[in-house]
Amino acid sequence: MPAKHYVKRYITETEYREWFDVKIFRIQVLGGGILGNFKEKFDQIV
Numbered sequence: 001m002p003a004k005h006y007v008k009r010y011i012t013e014t015e016y017r018e019w020f021d022v023k024i025f026r027i028q029v030l031g032g033g034i035l036g037n038f039k040e041k042f043d044q045i046v
Helices: 003-012 014-030 038-045
Strands: none
Touching (some): 003 014
């Protein structure tokens, strides 16, 4: 799936957005920040 598909889901589906926000937070905290500031960049795009 192209990234645009997931961005659209993030914007339009509350459950997906909540899952994504929790998942990314866990990856950043428990994974030692492996994604860096990915979520901040994602939020700027959206």
